[in-house]
Amino acid sequence: MKSAAVNSLTVPSLGFEEHRLTNGLLVLLSSREGPPLVHVTVHYRVGSSDEEPGYSGLAHLFEHMMFQGSAHVAKNEHGRLIDAAGGRWNASTGKDRTNYFETVPSSHLELALWLEADRLSSLAVTEENFENQRQTVIEEKKQVYDNQPYGRAYLRFDELSYRNWRYAHPVIGYEEDLRNLTHDDAVAFHRRFYQPANAVVALAGDFEKDRAMRWIEDYFGWIPQADPPVREPVEEPPDEQERVEEIRDPLAPLPAVGMGFLVPPLGTREDAALRLWALILGEGDSARLYRRFVYDQPWVTGLATGTNHCRGPQQFRIWFQVQQGVSPEQVIQGVESEIERLQNETAASWELEKSRNQLTYRQVMRLERVSRMGEALAEGASMLDDPDFVNRRFETLLSVTADELREAAQRHLLRTRRTLVSILPEERS
Amino acid sequence: MRPTPPEPGVLELPSYPLLSKADTVGGPELFVLPHRKFPHVTLAAGFPLGRVHEPPHPRGFVDLAIELLKEGTHRRSGREIAETLDRYAVQYDQEVQPEYSLLSAACLPVHLETALALLAEMIQTPAFPESEFDILRNRWLSLLYAQRSDPSFLAAERIHAAYFGEHPYSRITIPPEDLQQLTAQDVRSFYATHFPSHGSFLLVAGDFDEDAVQTSVGRLFTDWNTRRGAEIDPPPPPPDKTVIHLVHRPGSVQAHLNLALPGLPVLDARRDALRLAVQGWGGGGSARLFLKLREERGLTYGVYSSQAAFSRAGYVEVTTDVHQEAAAEAVDLILSEAERLVSQPPQGEELERCRSELAGAYLRRLESVSNLGLLEAERILQRLPEDYFATYLERLRTTGPDDIASVLAQLWTPLIPTIAVVGDRVVLEPQLQALGPVVVYDTSGRRLT
Numbered sequence: 001m002k003s004a005a006v007n008s009l010t011v012p013s014l015g016f017e018e019h020r021l022t023n024g025l026l027v028l029l030s031s032r033e034g035p036p037l038v039h040v041t042v043h044y045r046v047g048s049s050d051e052e053p054g055y056s057g058l059a060h061l062f063e064h065m066m067f068q069g070s071a072h073v074a075k076n077e078h079g080r081l082i083d084a085a086g087g088r089w090n091a092s093t094g095k096d097r098t099n100y101f102e103t104v105p106s107s108h109l110e111l112a113l114w115l116e117a118d119r120l121s122s123l124a125v126t127e128e129n130f131e132n133q134r135q136t137v138i139e140e141k142k143q144v145y146d147n148q149p150y151g152r153a154y155l156r157f158d159e160l161s162y163r164n165w166r167y168a169h170p171v172i173g174y175e176e177d178l179r180n181l182t183h184d185d186a187v188a189f190h191r192r193f194y195q196p197a198n199a200v201v202a203l204a205g206d207f208e209k210d211r212a213m214r215w216i217e218d219y220f221g222w223i224p225q226a227d228p229p230v231r232e233p234v235e236e237p238p239d240e241q242e243r244v245e246e247i248r249d250p251l252a253p254l255p256a257v258g259m260g261f262l263v264p265p266l267g268t269r270e271d272a273a274l275r276l277w278a279l280i281l282g283e284g285d286s287a288r289l290y291r292r293f294v295y296d297q298p299w300v301t302g303l304a305t306g307t308n309h310c311r312g313p314q315q316f317r318i319w320f321q322v323q324q325g326v327s328p329e330q331v332i333q334g335v336e337s338e339i340e341r342l343q344n345e346t347a348a349s350w351e352l353e354k355s356r357n358q359l360t361y362r363q364v365m366r367l368e369r370v371s372r373m374g375e376a377l378a379e380g381a382s383m384l385d386d387p388d389f390v391n392r393r394f395e396t397l398l399s400v401t402a403d404e405l406r407e408a409a410q411r412h413l414l415r416t417r418r419t420l421v422s423i424l425p426e427e428r429s
Numbered sequence: 430m431r432p433t434p435p436e437p438g439v440l441e442l443p444s445y446p447l448l449s450k451a452d453t454v455g456g457p458e459l460f461v462l463p464h465r466k467f468p469h470v471t472l473a474a475g476f477p478l479g480r481v482h483e484p485p486h487p488r489g490f491v492d493l494a495i496e497l498l499k500e501g502t503h504r505r506s507g508r509e510i511a512e513t514l515d516r517y518a519v520q521y522d523q524e525v526q527p528e529y530s531l532l533s534a535a536c537l538p539v540h541l542e543t544a545l546a547l548l549a550e551m552i553q554t555p556a557f558p559e560s561e562f563d564i565l566r567n568r569w570l571s572l573l574y575a576q577r578s579d580p581s582f583l584a585a586e587r588i589h590a591a592y593f594g595e596h597p598y599s600r601i602t603i604p605p606e607d608l609q610q611l612t613a614q615d616v617r618s619f620y621a622t623h624f625p626s627h628g629s630f631l632l633v634a635g636d637f638d639e640d641a642v643q644t645s646v647g648r649l650f651t652d653w654n655t656r657r658g659a660e661i662d663p664p665p666p667p668p669d670k671t672v673i674h675l676v677h678r679p680g681s682v683q684a685h686l687n688l689a690l691p692g693l694p695v696l697d698a699r700r701d702a703l704r705l706a707v708q709g710w711g712g713g714g715s716a717r718l719f720l721k722l723r724e725e726r727g728l729t730y731g732v733y734s735s736q737a738a739f740s741r742a743g744y745v746e747v748t749t750d751v752h753q754e755a756a757a758e759a760v761d762l763i764l765s766e767a768e769r770l771v772s773q774p775p776q777g778e779e780l781e782r783c784r785s786e787l788a789g790a791y792l793r794r795l796e797s798v799s800n801l802g803l804l805e806a807e808r809i810l811q812r813l814p815e816d817y818f819a820t821y822l823e824r825l826r827t828t829g830p831d832d833i834a835s836v837l838a839q840l841w842t843p844l845i846p847t848i849a850v851v852g853d854r855v856v857l858e859p860q861l862q863a864l865g866p867v868v869v870y871d872t873s874g875r876r877l878t
Contacts, residue, residue: 035796072432080715084782086789107440114435135727143730143750147683149578250680253578285511298564301571323571357518368467
């Protein structure tokens with residue numbers, strides 16, 4: 001087993017076995033002794049970036065459909081069986097992938113595999129289920145975005161940031177599109193994207209590998225092979241000009257600002273450098289922006305930094321909420337001066353040490369939880385065709401130099417690649 | 430493909446790791462939970478002192494004191510503390526609950542001594558600097574203002590006020606006017622008088638050398654003199670009639686609903702029966718409320734029930750968000766399901782599923798020693814018995830349908846819910862009036878009718 005040494009601590013790699021069934025299904029197994037739990041996750045290489053204009057929200061709505069029953073499992077039975085086994089289940093849809101997972105006591109691993117295989121091979125996409133879930137998704141959009149302060153601005157931010165519709169439109173979809181989607185659209189979507197060669201099954205936890213592999217062969221191996229959909233790379237036009245918008249939000253209590261820069265995809269060395277900048281700028285009370293704008297010039301109530309995890313062009317984002325009586329413009333100018341610092345000065349050695357310690361701690365914590373282990377393996381495989389990404393990225397992050405940090409800031413944190421959204425409270429009637 | 434679900438295999442449950450009390454000379458009571466499988470360690474400092482123990486006016490002492498511990502000591506500035514915590518990847522956190530406060534610091538074993546020394550310094554020699562106090566107060570005033578745009582906060586505020594009246598259990602936030610009134614010196618005096626309160630302790634869980642930690646605690650915590658704790662009076666009985674508290678939030682596109690029903694205090698032995706009932710009612714995606722409101726009616730993205738328990742009282746609540754035109758229908762469905770829960774409590778397969786769900790959640794907690802450490806710290810602060818979690822599965826197994834029926838009959842007969850709804854008054858008020866008397870508030874908490 002590989003490992004990375006940090007200070008006097010040796011951090012073991014996340015070990016795993018890789019198998020491919022004859023129908024193209026990729027299987028990743030990470031077995032270790034511990035509490036009798038197994039995390040089973042199935043990632044499909046499909047997300048909102050695979051949707052066409054007019055069909056926004058279909059990938060996510062389809063995620064809901066996957067709990068509506070299959071050949072041998074009645075509507076809502078999937079969750080009920082996992083609940084009855086003492087497991088936890090859920091799913092999520094992103095721009096580039098959709099995942100379905102169960103964390104179950106090890107004694108119920110076979111059940112989780114049977115359930116996942118049944119809905120992959122024989123989902124029951126009925127008119128009634130489709131209509132019901134359409135309504136549920138519309139309520140989800142209202143709850144998570146439309147009825148929340150800054151929620152609509154958050155969706156607008158992607159529309160402005162990306163020229164390419166694939167990343168610009170919201171994962172949750174536009175309400176008009178959601179209302180126009182048909183049952184036939186869902187059936188076609190399942191046929192196109194939900195097939196073994198377009199999926200990754202990852203198991204992590206306390207289980208016996210040979211037996212698990214036999215079950216996977218039995219339940220998934222018979223599903224017919226089909227050519228997986230060809231995934232085009234998502235690209236953005238070269239640098240153009242800054243995108244700026246002011247949004248009035250009747251639900252926003254205080255002004256807020258979103259600043260984003262188009263940056264290289266997940267998995268590149270520059271992405272790792274920018275990950276370190278996100279940490280140095282915004283994570284922890286000693287982070288540069290936090291220290292300056294929460295303490296030294298107390299202008300913001302809080303802030304967040306980070307990238308949005310895409311296989312194509314990503315956004316490096318800085319969000320902050322402005323305190324009462326402070327103008328957003330003065331904070332924007334202050335943040336700009338900090339960005340200039342990134343381009344002109346190298347990171348301090350203590351900041352690099354801090355970053356490495358923080359990343360090491362997080363890697364150790366990842367290895368403790370079966371759900372984090374399984375998701376990390378499957379995420380690398382589904383997004384980047386690299387199940388070892390979780391280990392490789394950790395090593396890359398530890399090896400980024402101060403010069404690389406400065407160069408990444410000089411190359412990518414530029415006005416021509418920037419989106420700036422100011423959200424201002426609107427007086428309510 | 431087999432047509433029926435496979436049968437489960439054999440599950441060997443690990444035994445629950447019991448805490449032990451370590452010998453120390455002076456200093457805090459020290460609990461240890463060694464576990465060397467993963468290289469990390471969690472420290473927790475528990476104080477049985479929370480918001481309910483403050484004077485009625487002004488309020489905010491405990492929240493401010495706990496928050497300001499990291500903003501300066503007699504030796505270090507807030508900046509220096511922040512840089513040390515972050516540099517050594519010490520994941521410092523703090524929480525203030527109604528009846529206790531908890532500090533935690535998780536780190537790699539190689540940084541344990543640094544974390545322990547810093548925690549000792551912050552707890553024993555905080556400076557509460559004026560400058561940091563002013564910065565924090567101004568930021569919190571903005572955050573308190575922003576809080577009033579959050580529908581779940583607005584509903585929780587109304588539920589607590591309706592349920593507990595003037596009793597300290599109603600305190601879920603700090604009134605801005607009280608925050609304006611307090612000074613750094615007030616907080617300094619309060620901390621000196623009340624912290625560490627009687628029953629405060631330190632807990633260490635994870636990968637560490639027990640002897641070395643005992644020695645370090647004895648050396649670092651030399652100024653640990655506990656102060657007399659405080660007891661609180663029981664709250665008034667729950668409301669004896671249903672009133673709907675409607676918070677008018679203009680621009681809302683959904684109604685946020687919060688319904689409260691009588692529950693039990695934390696030490697009441699009937700809580701396991703109530704826990705199973707609440708799990709069956711709205712504990713997850715297979716629960717009655719979820720199936721009715723989301724899967725059958727498509728009214729909501731999610732609807733959940735939970736228990737809140739304090740030393741002298743408790744309640745059960747349901748929260749959900751629905752489109753505004755369906756608010757009254759949703760309230761009606763939730764109450765119908767409450768009545769059905771009383772008349773037809775979980776039994777047979779449904780009860781077995783509720784037990785499994787709770788047992789599974791318990792098993793997942795055992796996965797992380799950091800979680801275990803914090804769970805045990807909360808257990809001590811709530812004065813639950815030492816074997817509370819060790820006997821948890823057995824208690825669930827032996828709690829039957831009759832126990833559940835009995836506790837629901839005692840608590841929910843007659844069924845008198847307290848209801849809070851947040852949304853646009855114009856759409857909501859006419860519907861809700863059909864369900865009972867409606868009192869309307871604005872988002873600042875001012876009563877409009």
